[in-house]
Amino acid sequence: MVRGVLFLAGMSVIVVLGGIFAMLFYYGMHAFSDISLSEFFLSTSWNPSAYGEPTYGILSMVVSTLFVSVGAMVIAIPIGVGAAAYISEIAKPAVRETLKPVIEILASIPSVVVGFFGIVFLGPLIADTFGLSSGLNAINGSFLLAFMSLPTIISVSEDAIHSVPEEYKAASMALGATKWYTLVKVILPAASSGIIASIMLGFGRAIGETMTVLMATGNALRMPGNLFDSVRTMTANIAIELGEVPFNTTHYYSLFAVGLMLFLMTMLVNLAAERITQHIGRHKL
Amino acid sequence: MELVAEREKVAEGETVMKIKKPVIKPKPQVVYEFDISNINVFYGEAQILKDINMKIEPRSITALIGPSGCGKSTFLRMLNRMNDTIDGFSFNGTVLHKGSNIYDKKTQVEDLRKKVGMVFQKPNPFPKSIYENVIYGLRLNGVRNKSVLDEAVEKALKQAALWNEVKDDLKKSALALSGGQQQRLCIARTIAVEPEVILMDEPASALDPISTAKIEELVFDLQQKYTFIVVTHNMHQASRISQKTAFFHMGDLIEYGDTETIFTKPSQKLTENYITGRFG
Ligand SMILES: Nc1ncnc2c1ncn2[C@@H]1O[C@H](COP(=O)(O)OP(=O)(O)OP(=O)(O)O)[C@@H](O)[C@H]1O
Ligand SMILES: [Mg+2]
Numbered sequence: 001m002v003r004g005v006l007f008l009a010g011m012s013v014i015v016v017l018g019g020i021f022a023m024l025f026y027y028g029m030h031a032f033s034d035i036s037l038s039e040f041f042l043s044t045s046w047n048p049s050a051y052g053e054p055t056y057g058i059l060s061m062v063v064s065t066l067f068v069s070v071g072a073m074v075i076a077i078p079i080g081v082g083a084a085a086y087i088s089e090i091a092k093p094a095v096r097e098t099l100k101p102v103i104e105i106l107a108s109i110p111s112v113v114v115g116f117f118g119i120v121f122l123g124p125l126i127a128d129t130f131g132l133s134s135g136l137n138a139i140n141g142s143f144l145l146a147f148m149s150l151p152t153i154i155s156v157s158e159d160a161i162h163s164v165p166e167e168y169k170a171a172s173m174a175l176g177a178t179k180w181y182t183l184v185k186v187i188l189p190a191a192s193s194g195i196i197a198s199i200m201l202g203f204g205r206a207i208g209e210t211m212t213v214l215m216a217t218g219n220a221l222r223m224p225g226n227l228f229d230s231v232r233t234m235t236a237n238i239a240i241e242l243g244e245v246p247f248n249t250t251h252y253y254s255l256f257a258v259g260l261m262l263f264l265m266t267m268l269v270n271l272a273a274e275r276i277t278q279h280i281g282r283h284k285l
Numbered sequence: 286m287e288l289v290a291e292r293e294k295v296a297e298g299e300t301v302m303k304i305k306k307p308v309i310k311p312k313p314q315v316v317y318e319f320d321i322s323n324i325n326v327f328y329g330e331a332q333i334l335k336d337i338n339m340k341i342e343p344r345s346i347t348a349l350i351g352p353s354g355c356g357k358s359t360f361l362r363m364l365n366r367m368n369d370t371i372d373g374f375s376f377n378g379t380v381l382h383k384g385s386n387i388y389d390k391k392t393q394v395e396d397l398r399k400k401v402g403m404v405f406q407k408p409n410p411f412p413k414s415i416y417e418n419v420i421y422g423l424r425l426n427g428v429r430n431k432s433v434l435d436e437a438v439e440k441a442l443k444q445a446a447l448w449n450e451v452k453d454d455l456k457k458s459a460l461a462l463s464g465g466q467q468q469r470l471c472i473a474r475t476i477a478v479e480p481e482v483i484l485m486d487e488p489a490s491a492l493d494p495i496s497t498a499k500i501e502e503l504v505f506d507l508q509q510k511y512t513f514i515v516v517t518h519n520m521h522q523a524s525r526i527s528q529k530t531a532f533f534h535m536g537d538l539i540e541y542g543d544t545e546t547i548f549t550k551p552s553q554k555l556t557e558n559y560i561t562g563r564f565g
Contacts, residue, residue, distance in 0.1 A: 165409070167405065167407060167409035168409060168411055168412070170367070170405065170409065171405065171409045171410075171411065171471070171474075172411075172421070173367065173370075173398070174365060174367060174398055174402065174403040174405075174475075175398065175399070175402070175421060175422040175425060175474070175475070175478065176395040176396065176397075176398035176399035176422070176425060176426075176478075177395070177425050178395055181425060185421075185424075185425075186411055189412075189413075190411075190412050
């Protein structure tokens with residue numbers, strides 16, 4: 001009886017996941033009766049409501065998403081892994097016990113609040129610092145997404161670092177290594193699968209995050225040239241357009257296709273994470 | 286005036302000496318591997334080692350024996366300062382290693398540990414290849430030359446009696462080795478940096494009799510090169526391989542001397558009871 005209930009609970013997750021994928025796939029595919037695959041993937045112009053000649057190219061949105069999320073990782077990885085190493089290996093117990101709950105609280109800040117912070121504080125700061133007319137751009141989004149993925153990266157990395165057996169550290173110290181050398185040469189490599197998993201989780205979160213980027217990146221629909229350009233990510237585009245689009249039009253379906261693309265991208269990141277962790281698990285560096 | 290006074294003193298001394306007829310024995314110039322005096326160790330309030338005095342000669346094998354919890358591991362870790370990071374550890378007394386005080390503020394604990402290596406009770410190879418494990422200490426010491434490293438790996442693995450079993454696949458993960466092989470790898474890793482002393486804390490307690498015999502044998506073979514201090518619960522092992530034995534009991538060093546004497550005619554009743562298996 002209990003087993004049956006738990007089995008159903010477990011299955012329901014798979015059913016929901018499959019259902020979401022099926023829905024995205026079903027509606028998304030409708031789009032391709034009017035849009036060629038090459039236009040969809042390779043064109044940089046997205047203008048579904050253009051009179052007469054609508055365009056449906058997602059390339060600039062995909063690049064924008066990658067700009068913002070990769071930028072976020074460049075910022076978040078060193079800070080996150082460094083903080084995890086500090087909390088696990090260096091901080092005094094009292095400091096550790098205060099930092100850990102504080103980081104958990106960071107994770108619970110609503111994304112709209114983070115976006116708000118991006119508009120009223122970080123945006124003007126970036127504009128002033130770099131002499132731009134507006135601070136709502138890709139780098140603003142990168143900073144905010146870095147901030148939002150830090151709790152995941154820190155806590156998952158910290159778990160991984162903390163679970164490295166004491167014996168490895170003792171062996172290294174007994175050979176005359178410093179704490180720092182031991183951290184870099186033994187502890188971080190031994191924890192690398194967990195650290196990579198944490199980064200992938202953070203990256204997945206950054207790719208999928210919507211409200212913050214919608215508020216802070218300016219939403220300009222064009223190919224970004226650098227991190228100071230205003231960008232519109234895939235998520236932001238769906239959020240902006242889905243509310244106003246007439247049902248069952250090509251435009252409507254094309255947004256599902258964008259959603260499908262997003263789904264596949266995050267799945268790819270997760271699969272890559274899985275592969276990397278397994279690979280490291282087998283070879284143990 | 287002063288010179289005269291000096292001479293008189295010397296003269297006085299001479300006459301005194303003549304009367305006492307002293308045997309003039311030049312002090313032997315032994316530099317002890319470890320010269321340990323008046324050691325007290327505490328974990329918090331609890332006193333773990335009580336006023337220990339011990340001199341350990343270079344290139345000898347010393348066995349540390351005694352019932353569980355008597356402080357053998359604590360004593361051993363004191364010699365490479367691996368106790369330092371334990372919460373509540375405090376210490377007084379002096380430990381001289383080759384004449385220099387290892388608890389001196391000027392002593393770099395990393396340098397000490399490069400000279401005083403340690404093999405742990407539970408085999409603890411790094412989750413890296415066999416090769417990487419052996420060269421870890423050399424890399425740490427700045428050795429980069431591939432052929433130097435290759436040679437050192439072969440030499441260390443041979444000394445640790447592991448070479449023949451692993452020479453065909455040095456890239457294999459150390460974790461894929463058996464427990465006995467892992468422990469010999471740990472010995473090779475310690476030997477590779479050519480320390481002066483090798484501390485061993487029950488190095489064979491987790492191993493089968495054949496692996497144990499191999500480790501005893503290699504320690505015996507290497508005693509010309511290194512000073513070994515070995516904690517063991519195995520009385521046969523202690524009597525087989527060591528020249529000196531120290532018997533600890535509840536933080537006291539009850540008896541320390543030639544292994545043969547300790548095992549044939551111990552001067553303390555407690556020692557006799559322990560080695561004959563009447564307690565412990
Ligand atoms: N990290 C520690 N913190 C506090 N007390 C400790 C610690 N390690 C050991 N002790 C205590 O110190 C005493 C001596 O321990 P030690 O490990 O040196 O004994 P031992 O002779 O090696 O015993 P065994 O034969 O079981 O290994 C024991 O009473 C033990 O409970
Ligand atoms: Mg012990």
